Amino acid sequence: MADSYESLSVEIDGHIAQVTLLGPGKGNTMGPAFWAELPVAFEALDADPQVRAIVLTGSGKHFSYGLDLAASSDFLGPLMAEGAMAGPRAAFHRHLKGMQQSITAVADCRTPIIAAVQGWCIGGGVDLISAVDIRYASADAKFSVREVKLAIVADVGSLARLPLILNDGHLRELALTGKDIDAKRAEKIGLVNDVFDDAEATLAAARATAAEIAANPPLTVQGIKDVLDEQRTAQVAASLRYVAAWNSAFLPSKDLTEGVTAMFQKRPPEFKGE
Template sequence: MAELVSLRVRQEAAVAEVTLLGPGKGNLLGPDFWTELPQVFTELDRDESVRAVVLTGSGEHFSYGLDLEAFARRWQDMFSGQPGLAGPRTELHREIRAMQDAVSTVAECRKPVVAAVSGWCIGGGVDLIAACDVRYASAQARFSVREVRMAIVADLGSLHRLPAIIGEGHLRELALSGKDVDAAEAARIGLVNQVLPGPQESLRAAHEFARQVAANPPLTVQGVKQVLDAERASRVQIGLKHVAAWNAAFMSSEDLIEAVTAFAQRRDPEFTGR
């Protein structure tokens, strides 16, 4: 692997471990992450010595999600003085599609990917684990499809991959409210496969599953994953294209500015629908 900033990759036998490194204690998904994630998973997909992948976070949390401050600055520059023009909206659409493609490299990796989640898993973090094949969590884990509270339609895959994992009713409850759920609730609705007492136990469980997968015939394992993904993949891609177009058209709003401002000021936002 080339030198990485946002991710660390280690390999033991046939299992690779990919760890989110930040920035910040919540492993925010910043600009470096969106460049490095597809590089890492494309290389893992090609590396025949790798038969399974464990995805986890460093420190106490899996991920707080998108680095809002970094992207708010980017969006402000993009739309400054010309919010209604097609040029900046086309650029936003291109960026959304690139970020979607980055997450899709996790889902499309031929090697099964298992997530080990502790602490908070918010927004883009949920998009990431939705792209994984199996998910383990510590009892301290918390989950939130929080984009609606930030005046954003979740556009990186959770709305499209989670129906097959937790069902549409549970997804609508999470995505329309933006509420937080604990590990026990996540297990009840099927968002995680198993809850373990602590972070080390959940990581060990993920590695044990990965080793079991790696011991099986690799081409057969890849075939099982491909067959399971075949029907869902086309629906996911159609949905991703739709939400990218929607957000390129409508995400630039006064409510988004209010959400980011309120977040920075640590107060409740006041939305106006403008």
């Protein structure tokens, strides 16, 4: 059985569902359709008693390039306008809370989720995989909490959930530098569980783990996940609330304009702290 959306596809085979990111932008970028459809898809899977495990992957060579900035002008543009007052900031805050909830719908899914990551996993891609239970990577996978390079405080989940996954020093290094790391480094610091030769082997491993989980008593599996999640729910929610308010107040800057412009012009940015 398969369900199709614009930004992702859902295929169910027995007790295992596979969710594949489709873009439609290059590198499975996360545009308006993604943010709207992701919670719908995962809430439907959560409500389906036949689905006992979920595999999450990307189509093509990459998992996701992250937020589609070109398609985000509707909510970023008014905020970046000089002299933006309370109205644009409040509208941005509402929009950001909705985006946060889209990723939270993945984290709140009672069905265990295994991510199979190939190629680039940038920004919003890291937000997404931080919300799953188990992460596998192909040898060509590369990861980046890159928001700092655009003068943005990552605000959709990475800074809320990665502290529960990574050592504090490793997380701060990733978030403060915006550097790229390869799959070997990601495994070493605990961002991914295992690394496999290629995308096909990674997906096969994710499906094998999903099958192991699906063979266990489903209500007990849900109970294990619920008990483990209870230890982090309040902490994550508080962090998301705080960063939404922080960015609504402080995100607009000349550095943000410079960061976005430099990215589209494919040149190094020149930040001035303004």
